[in-house]
Amino acid sequence: MQSIARNQATVAKIQCLEDAPLNPLNGNAWPSSHNDILQGRRRLPVYGRYQEILDRYHQSPVVILSSETGSGKSTQVPQLLVYDEYESGLQIACTQPRRLAAKELASRVSDEMGVVLGEEVGYKVRNDQKFDRKKTRLTYMTEGVLLRALSSDKSLSAYACVVIDEAHERTTDLDLLLALLKKTVSRRKDFKLVIMSATMDAKLFQDYFNNCPLIHIEGRNFDVEIFYASNIGTSLIPAAAGMVVKIHKDQKPGNILVFLPGEDEIGQVCRLIREHTGDLDVFPLYSSLSASDQRLALSSTGPNRKCIVATNIAETSLTIDNVVYVIDSGLSRQLIYNPRLRLEMLELRPISQASAKQRTGRAGRTRDGVCYRLYSKEAYDRLAPSTEPTIRCASVHSVILRLVTNGYREIVDFDWIDAPHPESIARAAQDLRDWGFLNDDASFTLSGRIAARCPLDPIWWRAIQVGIKLGCTMNIVDIALLCSSQTSIFLNPSAYREIANFGSAFFKDSISDHLTLANAFDAYMLARELYQQENGFKFDLGDWCFDNGLNIGALEEVRKARLSFGNFLNDIDKGPHNIKIPRTRAPAGDATRVRKALAIAFCTQTAIHRTEDVYRTIHENTSALLSPHSSLVEGNYEWVIYDTFRTTGGKQYLQTVTTIDPKWLMELPFFQEDRFTKKVDGSLKQPNVKRSLDDAKAKLETAKN
Numbered sequence: 001m002q003s004i005a006r007n008q009a010t011v012a013k014i015q016c017l018e019d020a021p022l023n024p025l026n027g028n029a030w031p032s033s034h035n036d037i038l039q040g041r042r043r044l045p046v047y048g049r050y051q052e053i054l055d056r057y058h059q060s061p062v063v064i065l066s067s068e069t070g071s072g073k074s075t076q077v078p079q080l081l082v083y084d085e086y087e088s089g090l091q092i093a094c095t096q097p098r099r100l101a102a103k104e105l106a107s108r109v110s111d112e113m114g115v116v117l118g119e120e121v122g123y124k125v126r127n128d129q130k131f132d133r134k135k136t137r138l139t140y141m142t143e144g145v146l147l148r149a150l151s152s153d154k155s156l157s158a159y160a161c162v163v164i165d166e167a168h169e170r171t172t173d174l175d176l177l178l179a180l181l182k183k184t185v186s187r188r189k190d191f192k193l194v195i196m197s198a199t200m201d202a203k204l205f206q207d208y209f210n211n212c213p214l215i216h217i218e219g220r221n222f223d224v225e226i227f228y229a230s231n232i233g234t235s236l237i238p239a240a241a242g243m244v245v246k247i248h249k250d251q252k253p254g255n256i257l258v259f260l261p262g263e264d265e266i267g268q269v270c271r272l273i274r275e276h277t278g279d280l281d282v283f284p285l286y287s288s289l290s291a292s293d294q295r296l297a298l299s300s301t302g303p304n305r306k307c308i309v310a311t312n313i314a315e316t317s318l319t320i321d322n323v324v325y326v327i328d329s330g331l332s333r334q335l336i337y338n339p340r341l342r343l344e345m346l347e348l349r350p351i352s353q354a355s356a357k358q359r360t361g362r363a364g365r366t367r368d369g370v371c372y373r374l375y376s377k378e379a380y381d382r383l384a385p386s387t388e389p390t391i392r393c394a395s396v397h398s399v400i401l402r403l404v405t406n407g408y409r410e411i412v413d414f415d416w417i418d419a420p421h422p423e424s425i426a427r428a429a430q431d432l433r434d435w436g437f438l439n440d441d442a443s444f445t446l447s448g449r450i451a452a453r454c455p456l457d458p459i460w461w462r463a464i465q466v467g468i469k470l471g472c473t474m475n476i477v478d479i480a481l482l483c484s485s486q487t488s489i490f491l492n493p494s495a496y497r498e499i500a501n502f503g504s505a506f507f508k509d510s511i512s513d514h515l516t517l518a519n520a521f522d523a524y525m526l527a528r529e530l531y532q533q534e535n536g537f538k539f540d541l542g543d544w545c546f547d548n549g550l551n552i553g554a555l556e557e558v559r560k561a562r563l564s565f566g567n568f569l570n571d572i573d574k575g576p577h578n579i580k581i582p583r584t585r586a587p588a589g590d591a592t593r594v595r596k597a598l599a600i601a602f603c604t605q606t607a608i609h610r611t612e613d614v615y616r617t618i619h620e621n622t623s624a625l626l627s628p629h630s631s632l633v634e635g636n637y638e639w640v641i642y643d644t645f646r647t648t649g650g651k652q653y654l655q656t657v658t659t660i661d662p663k664w665l666m667e668l669p670f671f672q673e674d675r676f677t678k679k680v681d682g683s684l685k686q687p688n689v690k691r692s693l694d695d696a697k698a699k700l701e702t703a704k705n
């Protein structure tokens with residue numbers, strides 16, 4: 001390896017190393033698959049343009065690379081840079097928007113480089129990594145992981161280069177990364193940035209990075225023929241399932257990949273397909289599925305044709321073997337934030353043309369493919385060209401904390417590629433001040449400094465602080481981790497309807513979904529302990545979870561997150577500010593203080609009862625149903641707080657809900673009359689809210705006297 005000086009690699013030198021009898025990275029013999037893999041790689045369009053990529057990379061600190069999906073960006077470019085940067089002893093980071101993609105790519109590329117995953121090639125995602133401090137040269141990581149690295153070292157001095165992959169996804173983390181890395185580039189002469197995507201708006205990125213060079217690689221491996229739906233009007237579920245069944249009956253072998261907006265639709269379509277086919281292996285794939293079920297969908301092989309029914313998770317990065325047919329519903333569930341209403345909603349929306357192209361590209365990765373779009377050509381032409389950057393449709397509380405952490409206070413005038421809406425910034429800045437995280441000059445308070453390092457959303461650090469005051473710190477920590485888990489700890493009950501004594505009712509707290517989650521987690525921890533005691537009574541933990549309707553993978557993730565959160569708390573205790581976080585727990589049977597802590601922290605997410613299961617949010621005056629999974633259904637409680645507001649099938653739902661007592665809120669500034677929504681004539685839009693608060697006050701007075 002010493003044969004290539006830093007930034008002096010050429011294709012000839014690299015090929016010489018790849019053809020050498022021993023692997024230059026570790027000095028071992030190559031695995032037996034080496035030659036086959038190498039020949040395949042050398043046929044990829046990106047490999048064919050290695051020299052041009054190297055030349056541009058040597059000439060410019062920032063390079064943009066665009067090419068069709070499947071041409072070898074994610075797997076080949078980082079490898080190329082490992083050779084080119086090897087002599088520096090520094091690392092290469094390649095970011096991915098999704099954890100699954102980061103892990104899959106690391107695994108594929110370690111095979112291609114003939115090394116053990118976790119040695120020269122590794123990955124880092126939250127709470128999970130395979131990485132060796134001394135050996136690892138190439139790390140696939142999520143954008144969030146790199147952001148955290150930037151917070152502790154703005155110059156990223158451990159890295160020679162960052163490769164930003166899937167730049168078109170424009171996650172909030174990505175936009176923030178681009179802005180911060182732009183500064184790193186100007187700070188360090190030897191640092192390089194490569195930005196890659198199949199479908200991005202290259203001009204926008206070029207303008208942002210001072211007209212840096214753009215390499216566009218034409219041509220893909222295989223053709224994909226596109227068909228549009230002619231009989232529009234059939235509803236989505238039967239249309240998607242029907243198309244799968246038809247392909248399976250009439251078309252040549254080849255796997256099928258279906259894109260649907262979410263878990264509910266996926267469940268229904270899978271069921272319909274299974275009813276109408278026998279010899280087809282059907283797998284759902286979505287982010288809240290357990291990691292082992294996700295792996296199963298990706299890697300299972302058998303004699304039957306395989307059909308994967310997925311959300312956006314399969315839209316980028318993943319290579320699913322032998323997908324020949326793609327069915328695109330044209331829809332996805334997208335986050336929409338309304339700062340005026342303080343509502344972050346998941347809404348069903350049409351995808352963009354860029355997204356549609358990306359989905360199409362999933363076929364023809366390993367051979368010629370076909371894409372069936374379940375919408376008309378006219379509908380396609382009407383789609384927005386690219387997906388709106390998330391930073392413009394999400395709340396920006398944690399973005400602001402990150403910027404302040406990195407030393408920037410000019411949030412509105414910051415050098416964004418696309419600035420967040422000024423109203424979102426104003427809302428977030430106001431909340432962060434209300435929560436005591438920021439001073440008026442946008443500098444950190446002590447709490448703010450901790451909130452910025454906390455691996456949870458800032459509102460959860462706020463809740464934990466209230467929990468500390470009320471003597472239930474650890475109850476709130478558990479609830480925070482459970483609510484922040486990507487995967488639900490409960491198995492989707494509708495998918496397991498056939499199980500007679502499906503036990504999740506067992507954990508149910510009839511007045512709090514938050515406590516229901518905590519009960520289930522506590523029960524799991526207890527069961528886990530029994531399971532580990534050698535002399536304890538024997539049972540299978542996996543079976544126990546399944547019988548109780550619990551997702552063991554998700555529970556394990558929360559357990560690991562709790563361990564690492566424990567380290568975060570220990571770091572605060574050991575930190576320079578002389579703070580000790582009391583690890584208190586509410587006495588068993590006293591859940592009131594936990595509900596009170598939640599009420600105070602989530603006071604901007606309160607709702608009051610209207611009729612049956614309909615509630616109306618207090619400050620935005622928007623009505624919503626209780627989620628059908630909530631334990632409060634049919635409870636008719638007066639006041640509640642909620643964790644998520646979501647729209648599905650045109651209806652609005654409150655998810656993860658807890659009943660509260662208005663007397664806990666009446667002193668808060670947010671509940672004074674001047675903050676309530678009013679009609680044009682100045683009267684209150686929801687007089688019942690004021691009445692209820694007045695009643696609570698009166699009751700309290702009477703109790704005092």
Ligand code: ADP
Binds near residue numbers: 044070
């Ligand atoms: P891009 O990032 O340009 O979309 P990738 O680098 O992900 O392309 O993939 C390039 C090619 O490598 C794919 O078309 C496929 O042939 C092959 N490939 C990638 N991942 C795998 C995998 N896990 N198994 C088999 N082949 C793979």
Ligand code: MG
Binds near residue numbers: 165317
């Ligand atoms: Mg890719």
